[in-house]
Amino acid sequence: MKLLVTGGAGFIGSNFIRYVLTTYKEWTVVNLDKLTYAGNLENLVDVAQGASADRYRFIRGDIADRALVEEIFSTGFDAVINFAAESHVDRSIDNAHVFIQTNVLGTQVLLDSALRHKVQRFVQISTDEVYGSLGPEGYFTETTPLAPNSPYSASKAGADLLVRAYYETFRLPTIITRCSNNYGPYQFPEKLIPLFITNALHDQPLPLYGDGLNVRDWIYVEDHCAAIALILERGRPGEVYNIGGNSEKTNIEITRAILHRLGKPESLIRYVTDRPGHDRRYAIDSSKLQRELGWAPRYDFATGIDRTIRWYLENTAWWQRIKTGEYLDFYNRWYGNRI
Ligand code: NAD
Ligand code: TYD
Numbered sequence: 309m310k311l312l313v314t315g316g317a318g319f320i321g322s323n324f325i326r327y328v329l330t331t332y333k334e335w336t337v338v339n340l341d342k343l344t345y346a347g348n349l350e351n352l353v354d355v356a357q358g359a360s361a362d363r364y365r366f367i368r369g370d371i372a373d374r375a376l377v378e379e380i381f382s383t384g385f386d387a388v389i390n391f392a393a394e395s396h397v398d399r400s401i402d403n404a405h406v407f408i409q410t411n412v413l414g415t416q417v418l419l420d421s422a423l424r425h426k427v428q429r430f431v432q433i434s435t436d437e438v439y440g441s442l443g444p445e446g447y448f449t450e451t452t453p454l455a456p457n458s459p460y461s462a463s464k465a466g467a468d469l470l471v472r473a474y475y476e477t478f479r480l481p482t483i484i485t486r487c488s489n490n491y492g493p494y495q496f497p498e499k500l501i502p503l504f505i506t507n508a509l510h511d512q513p514l515p516l517y518g519d520g521l522n523v524r525d526w527i528y529v530e531d532h533c534a535a536i537a538l539i540l541e542r543g544r545p546g547e548v549y550n551i552g553g554n555s556e557k558t559n560i561e562i563t564r565a566i567l568h569r570l571g572k573p574e575s576l577i578r579y580v581t582d583r584p585g586h587d588r589r590y591a592i593d594s595s596k597l598q599r600e601l602g603w604a605p606r607y608d609f610a611t612g613i614d615r616t617i618r619w620y621l622e623n624t625a626w627w628q629r630i631k632t633g634e635y636l637d638f639y640n641r642w643y644g645n646r647i
Contacts, residue, residue, distance in 0.1 A: 309332070309334070309335045309336075309386045309387060310335075310336050310338075310384065310385050310386050310387075311328070311335060311336065311337050311338070311385065311386065311387050311388070311389060312338050312340060312380065312381070312385040312387070312388045312389070313325055313337050313338070313339050313340070313388075313389050313391065314339075314340045314341065314371050314388070314389070314390050314391055314392035314418065315340075315341055315347070315371075315390070315391035315392030315393060316337070316339030316340070316341055316352070316366075316391065317339065317341040317343055317347035317348055317349055317351055317352060317366075318341070318346050318347055318348075318351075318391060318392075318395070318496075319346070319351075319395075319490070319492075319494050319495045319496060319529070320391055320433070320490055320529055320532060320533070321339070321341070321391035321392075322348075322351035322352050322355075322494050323492065323493065323494060323529045323530065323532075323533050324389070324391065324533045324536060324537075325337050325339060325352060325355055325364065326352070326354070326355055327530065327533040327534065327537065328533075328537055329355060329360040329363055329364060330360070331537065332537070335363065336363040336364070336365075337363065337364050337365070338365045338366075338367060338380070338383075338385070339352070339364070339365070339366045339367065340367050340369055340371065340377075340380060340392070341366070341367075341368065341369075341392065342368065342369060342370045342371070342392070342410075343368055344394070345496075345634055345635065345638075346394075346395065346396075346496050348494075348630075349366070350626060351494045352364075352366070367380060370410075370414070371390070371392045371410065371414035371415070371417060371418055372409055372410060372413045372414040372417050373417070374417050374420075374421075377417050377418060377421050378421050378424075380421075381421040381422070381424070381425045381427075382425070384425070385425070385427055386427070386428055386429065387427065387428060387429035387430070387431065387540055388418060388422050388427055388429070388430050388431065389431045389433065389536065389540065390415060390418055390430070390431065390432050390433060391433045392410065392414060393410060393411045393414075393433075393463075393464070394406050394407045394410050394411060394460070394463070395460070396460065396496075396498050396499065397437075397458045397460045397461070397583065398498070398583065398642055399460075399498075399638070400458055400459035400460035400463070401458065401459065401583070401584060401585075402638075402641075402642065404459035404463070407459055407460055407463040408463055408466075411460075411463035411464055411466070411467050412463050412466045412467055412470070415432065415467040415470055415471065416467075416470050418430075419470060419471065419474045419480065419482075422474075422480060423474065423478055423480045427480075427481075428481055429481055429483065429540060429545075430471070430474075430480055430481065430482040430483070431482075431483050431484075431485065431536065431539065431540055431543075432467065432468065432471040432482060432483070432484045432485070433485055433487070433536065434464050434467070434468050434484050434485060434486045434487075435461065435464050435486055435487060436448055436486050436487065436488045436525070436550065436552070436590050436592050437456065437457075437458070437460070437461035437464065437587065437590065438454045438456050438461055438464050438465040438468055438486065439452045439453075439454060439455060439456075439486075439590075440454070440455030440456060440457055440461075440587065441455075441457060441587035441588045441589060441590070442588070442589040442590065442591055443588070443589065444589065446591070447591045447592060447593035448486075448550060448590070448591065448592050448593060449550065449593045449596075450486075450547075450548040450549070450550055450596055454468070454469075457585045457587055458585055458587075461587075468484055468486075468548075471484055472484070475545065475546045476546075481545035481546075482545060482546065483539055483540075483543045483544070483545060483546075483547055483548075483549065484547075484548045484549070485535070485536060485539055485548075485549050485550075485551055486548060486549070486550050486551065486592075487527060487532050487535070487550075487551040487552070487592075488524065488525035488526065488527050488551070488552045488553055488590060488592045489524040489525065489526050489527065489590070490526075490527055490528075490529045490532050491526055491527075491528065491529065491612065491613070491616055492528050492529030492530065492612065492615070492616050492619070493529070493615075493616065493619040493623075494626075495529070495616075496630065496635075497627050497630055497631060497635070498635065498638070498639075500524075500559065500562060501526075501562065501566070501613075501616065502616075502620060502627065504562070504563055504566050505566055505570070505616070505617055505620045506620060506627050506631060507576070508566060508567055508570050508572045508576055509570065509620070509621075509624075511572070511576065512576070513576055513577070513578040513647045514563055514567075514576050514577050514578060515578050515580045515643050515646060515647050516559060516560065516563060516577055516578065516579050516580065517559070517580060517581075517582045517583045517586060518579075518581075518582035518583070518586060519579070520558065520559045520560035520563065520577075520579065521558050521559070521560065522558065522559050522586060522587070522588055522589065523556050523557065523558050523559075523588070523589040523590065523591065524556070524557065524559070524589075524590050525552045525553055525554070525555060525556050525590055525591050525592050526553050526555045526556075526557055526562070526609055526612070527551065527552060527553030527555070527605060528553065528605070528606075528607035528611075528612035528615070528616075530606070530607065531551075531553060531605040531606055531607055532551055534603070534606075535549075535551045535597060535603050536551075538597075538601050538603050539597070539601065542601055543600075543601065544600075549594075549596060549597045549600075549601075550592050550593060550594045550596065550597065551592070551594050551597060551603075552591075552592030552593070552594040552605075553605050553607075553609070553612075554594075554605060555605075555608065555609040556589075556591050557609065560577075563577060565609075565613055566613070566617070569613070569614070569617050570617065578646075578647045580643070580646040580647060581646055
């Protein structure tokens with residue numbers, strides 16, 4: 309199978325490319341990535357230089373660049389997996405413009421080219437955040453109404469609706485996946501888990517929003533990648549599949565788990581002003597995927613967080629370069645007077 313993976317230099321995309329090139333020896337991957345602040349070719353050095361190098365090609369470019377995308381599609385693909393996105397809620401509160409540009413317009417450009425070139429699978433990597441926020445009970449299912457609360461989740465929901473429309477109107481064989489919060493190697497240290505691991509390693513404060521009792525469902529990134537590959541092979545066009553880790557945790561539980569494992573004191577925790585529009589709880593019912601395709605997560609949280617912490621301990625140069633670069637400007641502006 310010949311795949312076009314967009315956003316493959318980011319966290320989940322790079323893990324996915326490594327996973328498929330290792331698992332499926334006949335598959336080839338073209339990775340189209342703009343290399344925004346979150347895209348990093350260091351994430352794929354082993355792939356680009358390793359045993360599967362001849363089945364992998366990188367192209368730097370924007371998914372919203374219609375001429376470039378059309379030129380790339382003319383080389384022929386069996387499937388597209390669209391990871392490319394602006395992905396951080398806090399940045400979408402800071403400035404939503406690029407979220408619409410990439411997440412909505414970029415997706416529409418890909419859909420048009422996929423249709424023109426009769427691509428047989430278009431997998432849109434979406435998020436459980438499009439469903440909005442839950443109270444203490446219940447789960448998101450694939451039929452839960454979309455009710456996004458942040459500019460990020462609104463842009464992802466907009467893309468989902470376009471993907472749905474291209475199936476209903478043109479019968480482009482699309483599939484949407486909606487996954488919960490990922491963690492694992494190569495996650496940009498602006499997200500909760502890698503931010504808190506790397507801050508704690510430097511004995512810097514951990515800025516916990518609000519009362520620290522917001523709940524997320526956490527999935528180890530490799531489990532997400534395995535689910536996407538299975539859906540790509542055997543999922544039904546026109547369908548939505550939820551993907552979850554069966555691992556609900558409050559943010560304070562996550563924080564304590566990290567501090568405890570690193571042998572750092574809880575005095576590093578700083579309760580800071582809450583994120584505006586902060587969704588209280590996400591919890592996902594992925595029984596459709598388990599029932600139809602026999603998928604289940606392999607990593608429980610204790611195993612996944614141990615592996616993740618070990619990776620950040622063994623790859624300090626990777627995240628130290630990021631934390632001293634352009635990201636520092638955003639960090640100082642965003643958290644500045646709060647910690
Ligand atoms: P990320 O921010 O780590 O990576 C995004 C990648 O997309 C980067 O490599 C970036 O350079 C690239 N990109 C951004 N704009 C682009 C453009 N216009 N053209 C081409 N490339 C562009 O994000 P991630 O955490 O790996 O998330 C990947 C996808 O998974 C996103 O669509 C996100 O909405 C979705 N998702 C993420 C999570 C999570 O917990 N991280 C959970 C569910 C769904
Ligand atoms: P995040 O990793 O940004 O993912 P998302 O908002 O997409 O779920 O945040 C996960 C949770 O951690 C969320 O409830 C917000 C909280 N959080 C903090 O308390 N402090 C922080 O500095 C960050 C980045 C997140």
